[in-house]
Amino acid sequence: MELLKASDLVKGYGNTNAVNGINFHIEEGRCVSLLGPNGAGKTTTLKMLSGLLEPTSGSIDFKGEKAKDLRPFIGYLPQYPAFYNWMSGKEFLVFAGQLAKLNRKEAEKRSEELLERMGLANAKKRKIRGYSGGMKQRLGLAQALIHRPELLILDEPVSALDPLGRREVLDMMREIKKETTILFSTHVLHDAEEISDSILIMHAGEIAISGSLRSVMEEYRQPILQIEFEAPAADWLKSIASYSFVSEVNIQGNKTSIVLKDMVNGKQTLLKDIVERKLPVRKFEISQTTLEDLFMRVVKS
Numbered sequence: 001m002e003l004l005k006a007s008d009l010v011k012g013y014g015n016t017n018a019v020n021g022i023n024f025h026i027e028e029g030r031c032v033s034l035l036g037p038n039g040a041g042k043t044t045t046l047k048m049l050s051g052l053l054e055p056t057s058g059s060i061d062f063k064g065e066k067a068k069d070l071r072p073f074i075g076y077l078p079q080y081p082a083f084y085n086w087m088s089g090k091e092f093l094v095f096a097g098q099l100a101k102l103n104r105k106e107a108e109k110r111s112e113e114l115l116e117r118m119g120l121a122n123a124k125k126r127k128i129r130g131y132s133g134g135m136k137q138r139l140g141l142a143q144a145l146i147h148r149p150e151l152l153i154l155d156e157p158v159s160a161l162d163p164l165g166r167r168e169v170l171d172m173m174r175e176i177k178k179e180t181t182i183l184f185s186t187h188v189l190h191d192a193e194e195i196s197d198s199i200l201i202m203h204a205g206e207i208a209i210s211g212s213l214r215s216v217m218e219e220y221r222q223p224i225l226q227i228e229f230e231a232p233a234a235d236w237l238k239s240i241a242s243y244s245f246v247s248e249v250n251i252q253g254n255k256t257s258i259v260l261k262d263m264v265n266g267k268q269t270l271l272k273d274i275v276e277r278k279l280p281v282r283k284f285e286i287s288q289t290t291l292e293d294l295f296m297r298v299v300k301s
């Protein structure tokens, strides 16, 4: 079922549009990542969906109806969450629960449940001031889930964390996605590949690519040859651009990646060349373009 649909959504600031007429929908039960470089319009989009920013034009439907106030249905963790550092984790959650219109008793019960789930039960009486980055983000997740929202929106939930904190939060998200639809933004492609089912790639206020992770990868994947030399082979690399099966040559020091239109023919011809010219090859590897390659292509275009 379609949970949320954005139609021709625009947010303008002065003469420019931070979000320039985007269309997409989110299916119930999916985990969707919103990818894009700095300034792409991710935060602006997520704020409009969570009701924190009024769109300049366009509409948002929730479960097939025009959305009025989506706050009861959406949990939101901002890119830069602000906590009351003098509160304990539990006090903060009860407070957040009451803001989300739970009564005191419900807020207490739900807070205990979520503290347990987020691995914060032992720290619940400690002041937030003493929490690690990962603990704060997990508390932020608990805050966003306090009123059992149907859609959880997370703005860069792991970008500011060290590898350990990042792992903790990604593991939590993997658990949450079993029962709640998630939309999260990131510029870390590896995280998107790891936990999302669908992706939206945003660039300069527009959605450049969208679809299930698998279909996007299948549609855009290209074979690639990675060659590492012991000494520069610039002359030969310059010459191979003229082969019809070569679509792109990227040279970085002694390492070269060659995007091919035809792997079978390309591999044979290039290997033959290398042998005939006695080029000093250290590594010759066949692979496929990654989400990162696709992302870089979109961002550079």
Ligand SMILES: Nc1ncnc2c1ncn2[C@@H]1O[C@H](COP(=O)(O)OP(=O)(O)OP(=O)(O)O)[C@@H](O)[C@H]1O
Residues within 6 Å of the ligand: 013, 017, 018, 036, 037, 038, 039, 040, 041, 042, 043, 044, 045, 079, 187
């Ligand atoms: N309040 C504002 N006033 C004017 N321009 C703004 C405002 N908020 C955002 N913008 C501009 O809108 C564009 C999109 O910003 P946004 O914060 O949505 O990007 P983002 O994809 O979240 O970037 P980041 O990865 O850095 O978080 C940027 O060019 C930004 O400068």
Ligand SMILES: [Mg+2]
Residues within 6 Å of the ligand: 042, 043, 044, 079, 155
């Ligand atoms: Mg942002």
